[in-house]
Amino acid sequence: MATIINSTGEQDQTEDNVLFTGSCFCRAVTFTLSELPMKAYLCHCLNCRRSTGSSFAYNAAFPRSALKLSFQKPARTAFASPTATGSEDARGDAADDSTAIDESVISTFGVKASGMRKFCSLCGTRLLIYVREEVAVMQDKVIIPVGVIDGSEKDERLRPTAEAFCERREEWMPDMRGTEAFDKMFTA
Ligand SMILES: [Zn+2]
Numbered sequence: 001m002a003t004i005i006n007s008t009g010e011q012d013q014t015e016d017n018v019l020f021t022g023s024c025f026c027r028a029v030t031f032t033l034s035e036l037p038m039k040a041y042l043c044h045c046l047n048c049r050r051s052t053g054s055s056f057a058y059n060a061a062f063p064r065s066a067l068k069l070s071f072q073k074p075a076r077t078a079f080a081s082p083t084a085t086g087s088e089d090a091r092g093d094a095a096d097d098s099t100a101i102d103e104s105v106i107s108t109f110g111v112k113a114s115g116m117r118k119f120c121s122l123c124g125t126r127l128l129i130y131v132r133e134e135v136a137v138m139q140d141k142v143i144i145p146v147g148v149i150d151g152s153e154k155d156e157r158l159r160p161t162a163e164a165f166c167e168r169r170e171e172w173m174p175d176m177r178g179t180e181a182f183d184k185m186f187t188a
């Protein structure tokens with residue numbers, strides 16, 4: 001069984017009511033979520049623009065206690081290409097068969113007080129975002145980019161209901177149905 005570590009770093013093998021599963025691109029990091037998101041939203045802030053290289057991020061904020069991470073050898077072929085061969089092994093050289101994968105596969109950028117971003121050091125996938133401590137609405141939340149959640153493209157539970165930092169929203173972007181717009185971060 002893969003090692004399971006909850007978001008506070010304690011080992012915990014109990015099976016919760018799993019509502020969502022997901023992984024990074026190479027599948028070295030997989031996770032489960034046992035609660036619904038507090039909110040799924042689009043974020044147009046500069047941090048999200050820079051860190052995604054896109055115009056906005058599609059995120060969901062979950063209770064930290066709902067998240068469990070596990071680690072294993074990466075998938076041999078993360079790229080779902082019909083032409084993928086052994087020489088295009090998505091694992092690269094980072095993990096041969098003798099290399100154990102543990103939580104150290106997750107790299108952290110930033111510090112708790114001012115915000116942290118965690119990503120898979122093998123494939124670079126953005127996985128977890130912890131907003132700076134002074135943002136009250138996010139203090140007990142972990143933000144997960146929705147695209148790393150399995151089946152998120154058809155999941156009504158993850159439909160965005162808010163847009164944050166609309167002060168930076170692209171002019172060319174059409175209005176979204178069913179989202180509440182905030183100039184900065186929403187507060188509830
Ligand atoms: Zn990965």
Ligand SMILES: [Zn+2]
Binds near residue numbers: 043045046047048057
């Ligand atoms: Zn943002």
